[in-house]
Structure formats: structure tokens, C-alpha cells
Amino acid sequence: MDRKSWIIVTLCVILAGVNLYYVQENQKLAQAEAARKKQEEAAKKAVAAPAAATPAAAPATGAAPAAPAPVETPEETHSLKVGTVTYELTSKGGGIARAALAGTDRVLLNKNGLEPVGALRREAAGMDSIAYKLTAKSDKSATFEGTTSEGIVVTKTYTLTEGAEGDEHLVDLKITLKNTGTAQHRSEEYYLYAGAATALKHDDGRYDGFFWNNAGDAAYELSKYFGKGFFSEAPTEYRHSYNALRYGGVMTRFYTHILSRMAEKDAPAKFWSSRRKLAQPIDAANIGKADIEDFAYDAAMSLPVVDLAPGASVTEHYQIYLGPKEYDRLSRIGHQRSYAMFYGYFKIVSIALSKVMRWMHDISGSWGLAVILLTIFVRLCLWPIHAKSTMTMKRMGLLGPLMKELQEKYKDNPQQQQLETMKLYKDYGVNPLGGCLPLFLQFPIFIGLYSVLEVAAELRGQSFWWVQDLAAADTQGHFLGISINPLPLIMGLTMVAQMKLTPQPATVDKTQQRIFMLMPLFFLWISYDFAAALALYWSTQNIFSIFQTRIMKLYMPEPKLEKVAHKPAAAAATAQNPFFNTGAPAKDKKKGPKPPRLGG
Known part of the structure; x- marks a missing residue:
């Protein structure tokens, strides 16, 4: 074959290899999506199984009566109000269902959340199925308690923050897991739900996204992350493990949810995020338009590895920030939360001007x-x-x-x-x-x-x-x-x-x-x-x-067109190096008769 034929064959082989690679990657994504859907269906069946297994009412004969159907725990709610913020807490998920911001904000955060902020999941994309009870409440705190099917008692206490690093948009969360069973309990799959963020209007959707902080290195992805690539399908979620995950969350143009782990030592953890299409457009003017799509962005952050002996317990301390993206406020409450502003390449200039x-x-x-x-x-x-x-x-x-x-x-x-x-x-x-x-x-x-x-x-x-x-x-x-x-x-x-x-x-x-x-x-x-x-x-x-x-x-005087006087260059000393000889004949230092040359 000639040179042109070899070039064509080589390009064909390269393109075939690229196509094979992306086919395999798409198959992996499809398998992962199928596995996720299977897990969700299994979780739904597990929740529905107890109700389905309830025996029917006993006939009027002398047969033993069936056990009564389990009564669903009624929802208990409590509100914590501080400054211009009102936190609406619920026992359905044991967390902050909504955060209503008054004043000039007039925003309801986590409005499109699947469950409350602080809900405890056994799978990042799952749901908190624990039946919580509101065991204590006051003007500044609320405590929820529930027990998992594995005998793990979960206690969550939400408290308003005070002091130099306190803020009306910041809430403390202490979560305790106690093993009441008789066997060792170990798991890496406990996740706290960070809530869902949605743009205030359709045109601001490009600012939506999620972020995380690993050992002081904060990074983020915007809504375009879930877009379709040239050679790949659009990703359905983001999952990653980090060796020192300090916080994670979701954000819009002006507001953010930040879930921070408060501990003296960092620990490995996982971060997950995904997006959902909303049933109705954000703007009322876009209702009925098929080409307009608006989304909610969810996120969850895992607890460190839970390893409990029978009777043992562990307590983790977190803080939840639900409020505006203000550098001054985030910088004051500390713990690197101001890194979540993401000003760009000229961050130093932006901070100074802010x-x-x-x-x-x-x-x-x-x-x-x-x-x-x-x-x-x-x-x-x-x-x-x-x-x-x-x-x-x-x-x-x-x-x-x-x-x-x-x-x-x-x-x-x-x-x-x-x-x-x-x-x-x-x-x-x-x-x-x-x-x-x-x-x-x-x-x-x-x-x-x-x-x-x-x-x-x-x-x-x-x-x-x-x-x-x-x-x-x-x-x-x-x-x-x-x-x-x-x-x-x-x-x-x-x-x-x-x-x-x-x-x-x-x-x-x-x-x-x-x-x-x-x-x-x-x-x-x-x-x-x-x-x-x-x-x-x-x-x-x-x-x-x-x-x-x-x-x-x-x-200011107008400039004049004048030539600049350049200083004459100093006379260069005679070069001693023959490579820099100017070509002029060397002059004798001493004048006078030269000695006779020997040898004729």
C-alpha cells in the first residue's frame, strides 16, 4: 500500500478503538443506572412488605383474630425562629423540612427537597425510612429519635448556633448511633441528606450545581456537568470518595446549602449528588412549554465508617448552613465555608473588592x-x-x-x-x-x-x-x-x-x-x-x-513630538579574547628597534 492508504488504515483503527472505548463506558453507565433502579425498587418493596404482610381481618367463625395493622406514626413538627429565618422541622425524616428566609430574601430553601435536610439514608440515592419521634423541644433546639430495623437507635439534636461563629442561617446537628442489638454493626453507607437546591428563575439555572471540600481543596460542578457529551451520554449522578471530606452541598446563584463535619480530625467520607426534573417549571410564564426544563439538585454526604459493638454508641457533630452566598458571612462563621464562593481565577481581587x-x-x-x-x-x-x-x-x-x-x-x-x-x-x-x-x-x-x-x-x-x-x-x-x-x-x-x-x-x-x-x-x-x-x-x-x-x-499639557536624546555608548575596551578581535592590527606597547630574528 502507498502512504495515503496506510494513513487511512491507521485513522480507521484509531477511530474504531475510540468507538469501542466509549461503547464500553456507555455500557458501564447503563449497568450502574440499572443497578441503582434495582436498589430503589428493592427499597420500595422493603417498605411496602410490612403492610402487605398484615393478615386480613378474621372471619366471624371461631378462628383466632388477626393482629391489628400497624398504626402509622403521626407527623410531629416544630419550628425554630431566629432573626429573619424560620426552620420548619419534621419527624418525617427527622430534619429541617424547610428554611423560610424573610427580609429582602423572601425565599423558601429546600422547597423541592425529597425529604428534610439531615435525613439519614442507608444509600445515597435512597430515603430515610426510620419512624422518628419528637422527644424534646424548646425555642432553641429539637430532638428526634428513632430505631432502624437493625436495632440501631438514631438520635438527632438540632440546635441554633450562638457566639462569634454563630449565625441565624447556621444550625448545629449532633447525631448519635447506638447499637442495641447483640451483634457487631459495621457500615460505610450512612448518608446525611444536604437538601435540594433550585434556581429562583429559569434563566439562573446555569448557576446551579454542587460542591465539596476535601482537606481544604474546594471544588464544584455546575449544571452543565449533567449535559450530554460528544461521545458519551449525560451522567445521572456524581459519586466520589474522599480521604478528608470536610463539607459538601448544593448551590444556586445566590443561595447555598452547606453540610459541614465538625471534628478535630478529618476522616474519609463519600459525596453524592444528582439532579431531578421538576414536574412544573419555576416561572409561571413557562407552564405548558415542553421545551422548558427546570431541575432540582440533590446532595448527600456520608458519615465516617460506623463500627459499633453491642451496646456501644458513636456521636458525630455537623453544622448545616442554609442561607445566602455572602463572602463576609461565610468567612465569619469560618471552617473554610467562604471557599464555597468560587469567584474564579481572580479570587483574590474579587475578595478584596467584596x-x-x-x-x-x-x-x-x-x-x-x-x-x-x-x-x-x-x-x-x-x-x-x-x-x-x-x-x-x-x-x-x-x-x-x-x-x-x-x-x-x-x-x-x-x-x-x-x-x-x-x-x-x-x-x-x-x-x-x-x-x-x-x-x-x-x-x-x-x-x-x-x-x-x-x-x-x-x-x-x-x-x-x-x-x-x-x-x-x-x-x-x-x-x-x-x-x-x-x-x-x-x-x-x-x-x-x-x-x-x-x-x-x-x-x-x-x-x-x-x-x-x-x-x-x-x-x-x-x-x-x-x-x-x-x-x-x-x-x-x-x-x-x-x-x-x-x-x-x-x-495636563498636551504632548509634543520631540526626538529623545540618546546617550552615546561608552567606548568598549580592547578585547583580549581573539574571538572578539575587531580586525584592527595590534599596536606595540613600546616603540623602538626590534631585536634581530635568529636563524637567518
């Missing part, structure tokens, strides 16, 4: 003013960089005529044209990167601030001027089916004005100028439905930049 924004709010008393003051603060810090960039671009603008002369003179010799251009920059002391480099220095700050404002739960429900919610678009009405958002429109207009006042480099041609003029329209299109806080930040930045350009024009 603290500054909260400080600005403490000064002004308004989150809208805090965003404006934060923007001005950032622009003031960047003023020297912006001024240097502007002066460099103005000097490059003065080089325009000389640049055009070089382009005409060396239009047939691009290499020489490039050399002459660099020489021109050097003669006049202009750094071609001086106008662009400051923009790259501002990039981390912009991304960091964007990450803060995009998921800042502090801004949710906060009004400012005509804006009703800084965390949502400032829609004031509709025209021909298009929403009218004033802040993005202001942002677009101020961006056009800013570009008109910004000097353009000499190398920018008419085509590039047209592209630059289309940039405001492009940014307006992609950011039209952004949160009002982001549009407010961007508009404030543009207005401040216009003001800054005006101040610089009034009070």
Missing part, C-alpha cells in the same frame, strides 16, 4: 451607592495607569503623518517598513505597548468585580432609584415585545461618548475605526439583560472616564 463594597455600604447605607462608590474607588486607583495610557496614545497619534510616510515609502518591503517603524518609536521615545498594556492590567480587576456583582446575594431585593432589584434587570416596561432596560441603554450611550473622546492610535485604519464604533452595540446586546448592578457599574465607569478625560485635557 470587602471594599461592604465597607462602602456601611458608609452610605445603600447598596446602589456602594456600587457607585466602589466603581469610583477602582477608577481612582487606576487613574495613573489610565493617564499614562492616554498620553502614550496621544503621542502615537502625533506620529501619524510620519507613519504614513513610512508606509508609502516601504509599501513593497514590509520587513524594512517594520524596522523603520520601530526605529521611529525609539527616536521619539514612544512605547507601542504603552496604550494597550494598561488595559491588560485592568482586566483582572474588571473580571474580579464582575464575579462579585454577578453573584452578590447582598444586592438581591435591594432597590435604587427606579431599580427594584439590583440583582435583576431594571426592566421598566415592554415595547413591541422587547423589554425596556434604561441602565444598559445609558451604558451604551456613555460608551459611545467615551470612545469619541478617547484618542486613537496612529495605526488604526478606517476599517478598525468602524469596528470600534460597533463595539458599544455589541456590548449593549450581550449585557442588555445583565443584573442592574453590573449595568450601574459599567455606566458609572464610562461617566467617570469621560470626566477623567475632560480633567486631563484641561489641566
